[in-house]
Amino acid sequence: MPQAATPHEVRAVVALKKGAPVEVLPVLVPDPGPGEVLVAVQACGVCHTDLHYREGAVGDAFPYLLGHEAAGIVEAVGPGVTGLAPGDYVVLAWRAPCGACRSCRRGRPWYCFDSRNAARPATLLDGTPLTAALGIGAFAEKALVAAGQAVKVDPSARPEAAGLIGCGVMAGYGAAVHTGGVGSGDTVAVIGCGGVGSAAIAGASLAGARRVIAVDIEDRKLDAATGFGATDTVNSRGTDAVAAVRELTGGFGADVVIDAVGTPETYRQAFAMRDLAGTLVQVGVPEPDARVELPLSELFARGGALKPSWYGDCLPSRDFPVLIDLHLTRKLDLDAFVSETVALDEVEAAFTRMRAGEVLRSVVVL
The missing domain is CATH 3.90.180.10 (Medium-chain alcohol dehydrogenases, catalytic domain)
Incomplete structure (x- = not known):
């Protein structure tokens, strides 16, 4: 045997x-069984999701690898x-x-x-x-x-x-290109310019968006966002981000707004930043107890779509x-x-x- x-x-x-x-x-680590492969890892990014596991925000099946x-x-x-x-x-x-x-x-x-x-x-x-x-x-x-x-x-x-x-990168890029369906001539706002948000900015730019507005509370991240394709930046620490995005889009709001943070506050901002019939994409991972309340009349009257994006x-x-x-x-x-x-x-x-x-x-x- x-x-x-x-x-x-x-x-x-x-x-x-x-x-x-x-x-x-x-x-x-076991050898591969049927349908499996063993990979010698060369590099691995440190992602917020790993921190969520460490904090018990994803599940409680400790210990986690x-x-x-x-x-x-x-x-x-x-x-x-x-x-x-x-x-x-x-x-x-x-x-x-x-x-x-x-x-x-x-x-x-x-x-x-x-x-x-x-x-x-x-x-x-x-x-x-x-x-x-x-x-x-x-x-x-x-x-x-x-x-x-x-x-x-x-x-x-x-x-x-x-x-x-x-x-x-896939989550952010896909949030813009796949979930949000950004197309040529669209206006896009991205809230949160970390790794996922920056990838969403890059994806929107590559998809042909006419204007890509980066929103964050750190000037350093906003400066970096321009390198990924942002045409405009908004520091929301001391500015009404919704008003700023509306001003940059002729008073209408963006065709697609991507929430790459995932808090109730940023979700409400994203909802209000949309143009009529606009799309809100949530790709930022929320905390398990996060809740958001929106007026049902606004949901109906503004139309459009509210879309979570898993893995873009x-x-x-x-x-x-x-x-x-x-x-x-x-x-x-x-x-x-x-x-x-x-x-x-x-x-x-x-x-x-x-x-x-x-x-x-x-x-x-x-």
């Missing part, structure tokens, strides 16, 4: 309990995997359409209700199973994922930049290679999102800088 494969012992960032600082611990915005090299493939081979350069996705759920069967795989993940979890050395953040867990030297989560891309893009399309309504196998190509042809500067590179044991400090708004993205390099 063949012997069972030996799990791979690697260093990884783990959130052991709610609100506690993360720790770098040895963990065991954090990290999900990653690029790396396929090291091994399990039985039945086609289209991927050891040595392939991939970006990891937390959506891997199953092809069989009611959404996939209706031709809407970007809404897949049964996204694929690896069947077996990584564990601590004592056998305690770890819950992988967004089904990935890539703050680790190796990650085990479903084959559909590993999207092959052009290896010319450096991993520090390429990995960011695995979550934040993306289809990774289609969209990741496109974004990499845009980067390589200098139409989308992914390198500009990388504020700093850090080591695994610097993730907790990177969370602090992220909270303070000091970075677009810290990226762990392995």
